[in-house]
Amino acid sequence: MSEPLLPPASRPQHEPRPPHEPLSLLPLRAVRDHPLAPADRSTWPATLPPVRQLLEEGLELGQITVLTGDNGAGKSTLVEAIAGAYGLNPEGGGTGAMHSTRTTESPLVDHLQLVRGAGAAKSGFFLRAETMHSLFTYYEEIGVGGMMHERSHGESFLELVAERSRIRGLWLLDEPESALSISGCLALxxxxxxxxxxxxxxxxxxxxxxLAALPGADLLEVGPWGLRSVAYDDLDLVRTWRSFLDAPQRFLRHLG
Structure with a gap:
C-alpha cells in the first residue's frame, strides 16, 4: 500500500487557478522516498523537517509549486535533489548540460523516487542563483547565448529564460530573485x-x-514544521514584508 502524498496547497478564493494539464501529461506527478534505496532518517539532510516529511509522506505536485521559507529551512536542498533525480545538472542548465565546478549537492538525490506522467515531456531546465556565473561561463564556452558576462546579471538571466522557453517540460528555479530587481521579477x-x-x-x-504571487501556484511554506500549504496572504514572507514596509523603524531599531 503506497504512502499518502501531501496534497497541493490551498490558494486564496479570489485567485483563479490556470487550466492545469492532466496529471498524465505533467513531467513530474509526485516525489517520494525510494523503496529500494530509502534515506537514513538519522543523517542530514533527512533530519531537516521538510525533507523528512517528503520522505515519510511523499509530495504530490501540480503544474506550479512555489516553496517559501527562511534561510536554511531546506528549500534549496529539496529543489536541488529533485532536479538531480530528474536528470538535470545540479549546477544548472538543461538535461544535456555537462559543466561542473565543485560538487556540493546533498546525497538526497540518491534516495528519491519520481512519479512521472505517462507520455509527458522528459526535458527540463534548472536555474539556481548560486551557480549562475558558472552556467553563463559554460554556455559561452560552447557558443550558446552570446557573451552573457558582458550583460548585467539580471539581463543575462532573463534572456536565458526567454531563449530556453522553447523547452517544454519541468522547470526548476532556486531563488532566481537574487539576480533581479522588482521589474525583473515581474518580467520573470x-x-x-x-x-x-x-x-x-x-x-x-x-x-x-x-515571485510567490505567480498565479495559480500551490504555495508550500518550509520550516521547522516541515511543509505546509498556505494561502498567499498568510505566508510569513508576505506578512513580514508588509509589516516592514508599513513601519521600517520597528525593525531597524533592533539593529546594533
Missing part, C-alpha cells in the same frame, strides 16, 4: 506564465513576495 513572472501556458511545469523556491 511573465515568462513563467508563458511556460505554463505552453504546458511546462514549474517548481520555484523564493524569498520574493513578487
Amino acid at each position: 513572472l511573465g515568462l513563467l506564465r508563458e511556460l505554463v501556458a505552453n504546458g511546462s511545469q514549474i517548481i520555484l523556491s523564493t524569498h520574493s513576495p513578487v
